[in-house]
Amino acid sequence: MEDVVLMKGNEAVGEAAIRAGCRFFFGYPITPQNEIPEYMSRRLPEVGGVYIQAESEVAAINMVYGAAAAGALAMTSSSSPGISLKQEGISYLVGSELPAFIVNMIRGGPGLGTIQPAQSDYFQAVKGGGHGDYRLLVYGPASIQELVDLTVLALDRANHYRNPALVLGDGILGQMMEPVRFPPMRDLGTLPEKPWATTGRRGGPKRLINSLYLQAEKCEEHNRRLQAKYREMQRTEKRWDCLWVENAELVVVAYGTTARICRTALEPLRAEGEAVGLFRPITLWPFPDDPLADLLKTGRVRAVLVVEMSAGQMVEDVRLVAGDRVPIRFYGRTGGAVPSPEEIREQVRELVRELR
Numbered sequence: 037m038e039d040v041v042l043m044k045g046n047e048a049v050g051e052a053a054i055r056a057g058c059r060f061f062f063g064y065p066i067t068p069q070n071e072i073p074e075y076m077s078r079r080l081p082e083v084g085g086v087y088i089q090a091e092s093e094v095a096a097i098n099m100v101y102g103a104a105a106a107g108a109l110a111m112t113s114s115s116s117p118g119i120s121l122k123q124e125g126i127s128y129l130v131g132s133e134l135p136a137f138i139v140n141m142i143r144g145g146p147g148l149g150t151i152q153p154a155q156s157d158y159f160q161a162v163k164g165g166g167h168g169d170y171r172l173l174v175y176g177p178a179s180i181q182e183l184v185d186l187t188v189l190a191l192d193r194a195n196h197y198r199n200p201a202l203v204l205g206d207g208i209l210g211q212m213m214e215p216v217r218f219p220p221m222r223d224l225g226t227l228p229e230k231p232w233a234t235t236g237r238r239g240g241p242k243r244l245i246n247s248l249y250l251q252a253e254k255c256e257e258h259n260r261r262l263q264a265k266y267r268e269m270q271r272t273e274k275r276w277d278c279l280w281v282e283n284a285e286l287v288v289v290a291y292g293t294t295a296r297i298c299r300t301a302l303e304p305l306r307a308e309g310e311a312v313g314l315f316r317p318i319t320l321w322p323f324p325d326d327p328l329a330d331l332l333k334t335g336r337v338r339a340v341l342v343v344e345m346s347a348g349q350m351v352e353d354v355r356l357v358a359g360d361r362v363p364i365r366f367y368g369r370t371g372g373a374v375p376s377p378e379e380i381r382e383q384v385r386e387l388v389r390e391l392r
Contacts, residue, residue: 056219058085109191110136130166162353170262266322287315
């Protein structure tokens, strides 16, 4: 590992992707993620990589498809409206079983909305924003170091499963600076072989990358294979973090930047003796339902507060896990507004009073 460096999140995710073996970036500018393509345009040529600013988001995601089909480890990034434009191409990537790495630094919406941070793309990311029965591996980092670590993991898992992986950040995470450590540069020779890739080598075997199955039976067979892959992801890829839950009677559930704010909000309450804890999903899909269910099954937790920078999206997955075990309260800010520790703390205090 190298020495600690101070780096902006948008730049750190680019460097982490390069360290993990990414050598192709295709994108289009949109705030608040513009430092990612800017960084990659300078850095990729230094390591023998390729950077192309496409004419549109639609073009960019299809360039990723072409590079991935040829066996390259390719990446794109954008922010909310831009990711919306990429949805058809993402569905094609999944249908063709191509590994790719995607970053969404969320901004408030709907529509053009604002350039301020939000978490209102959760549904789009974890429920499938494009067409068809498909899933992405989705990660929700809460710090710049975790952004780096999860970028490396996402590229590895994308290759392993032949499936796109998505890091879901926000405008705060992309713009803030923190000290980080990067892994050493990966030897590209250690990347897994891709015998399915369409290299175009003269005299080589004929290979076809395709997501079109005109016969219903063939398409269903393909879908069954994909679903089996998703079940394996659900079995092995769930990640989460817990804080102060051992004796918690009230558990706050939050991810990403909001989870950091919640931690700050809960620290004074813990100092006052309140039995409050934090459950933080790290993989947003597969959602860590089993560990959350195990926590709620203890009978110790009497209520859950879900906090998001949205009108309420992840809360639906929490409710599916909780069932009728405990009441679920939601608190959210929308349109780029960021909840403060003080207002979250007041929500917790109010719920604690109700429990008493």
